[in-house]
Amino acid sequence: MRLVFAGTPEVALPSLDALVESDHELVGVVTRPDAPAGRGRRLVASPVAQRAEELGLPVLKPDHPRDPDFQAALRALEPDCCPVVAYGALLPQSALDIAPQGWVNLHFSCLPAWRGAAPVQHAIWAGDEVTGATTFRIVKAMDAGPTFGVMTERIRSNDTAGDLLARLAEGGAGLLVATLDGLADGSIVAREQEEDGVSFAPKITVEDARVDWSVPGHLLERQIRACTPAPGAWSLHEGQRIKIGPVLVVDEQLPPGELEVRKSHVLVGTGTHAVVLGPVQPFGKKQMAAADWARGARLESGTRLGDDGGVPA
Template identity: 40%
Template sequence: MSQSLRVAFAGTPDFAAASLAALLESRHEVVSVHTQPDRGAGRGRKLTPSPVKALALEHELPVHQPTTLKDAAARQALVDCNADVLVVVAYGLILPQAVLDIPRLGCLNVHASLLPRWRGAAPIQRAIEAGDTRSGVTIMQMDAGLDTGDMLLVRDTPITATTTSGELHDRLAALGGKSIVEALDALSDTGLAATPQPAEGVTYATKLSKAEAELDFTRPAAELAARVRAFNPWPVTWTRLADDTLRLWLAELDTESDTAAAPGTLLESAPDALRIACGPDGTQVLRITRAQLPGGKPLAVRDLLNARGERFAPGQLLGQETTS
């Protein structure tokens, strides 16, 4: 007979809320929710609950928001809820060994990569930036290391030449919710075999920074196209267009280019794309298909050229401010 587990949940952003929603629809009982303290949002910096907290309150679940789990008082809520397992998804706080030892079945993590590739903070974006053709989620038995625990279940999904981080995020969030329920079902019925992560193939997904978002057109076109997709929807790649910042939302490699120009040169624009010379010798071409001027919305380049075509005269060099 199928058994129901008592589940404590720890998570904060939208990605985590997808797993909590899946658990609430499962046969298992969510008995407690931990999430980050409310943060200021918007122009007024009004304190706003995390997506996980908002969902938990909708379902009248007890919510705990400690700033740390390093002291015994903060851990007491986990002890008191008597959970069989703690599910952790993008929580944002370090779990000390004393927390990992509380649930009788330990702590399970939903990680957005095919471990051991892309341990760390930004696995979705770094996978796209690196040109990976597959991503996925790994359900992991947590230990004290950084995403080093044994793997319990792995589910994968393709990354195509047009996949953005926003698209992959949403797909993996849904896959993560489905996978954690599958893992808990198996854990409560027949158990799950734990597979140690291989020593080979370990990479680390460092946190994104705005400083990385400015494009260097001396880099290969394929690398730049991947970065544009990886940094969509945040922090969004950009370059200088005369005295303005041009934000670049979608791009692809132009495989039929036979031009040579200084890297960053805006070539004659196609009806639906800005063609930019790039690579060390300027012989490669990056096609920008969605972009944004200051004060405007992101637009398909066809619409941008129709509205502001005078700003995109061929021959100008992107990435440099004009001098008076």
């Protein structure tokens, strides 16, 4: 089949590479417009755009897929199907109708669970033991289209969202190609999603990632892994944000948010068991081990993380 691939971030690259190596004809790429990045805020092409340009593929960067000029350019490429991985924009019906076989999305959950923008993060945060990836035909309703195939992946106890997403991106690339192969030879049939088991995974905001030290330790541990690397879990120390990396729950107790500084590590109290701080990133500095941060900042046991970041009176 003639394909036009739609995707934007790095997680879409395994699928793009797999399509290039497949028996299908990749004739173009759709991605989000160049965006400001870095301290200089200069415009930078998306990872998918950069890879497509390396491959010599035509790249379309519409401000919105409803743009008539974009739709005309897409129609001129004559795609049979448009595979999608993390494109990042809502597709109007007028765009969906251009490809006879539709737009086939690779979504990083076992649908109908975790429909939405952040399925991997929500699966970890909820304590799921298994997740996966699903291919489905895009329809107007969010992530509700009929499904073609699914793969499963065990969530490991130390998985961050970044770790898990990387594995799903690699495994999902094979699923996407297999789905397109089945569409091409007529061997695959779409199945409507079940109404039972629907759950939603909205985007996790920076405020969502703020750590509330009164929450039970095992829930904080999940939250922090779910928010790593983005948007990044955080708390306050002396009124400034400090990013919090993955933590380890231990069988000790401290008041919520209170630090206990030891030679090799730093404990923080939660609503239940304390946690050992992993890597931290103080405001304006590089990531470092918590013990190094404590020594450099001359922290003493009894210091609190949270709203005031001070030492209790």
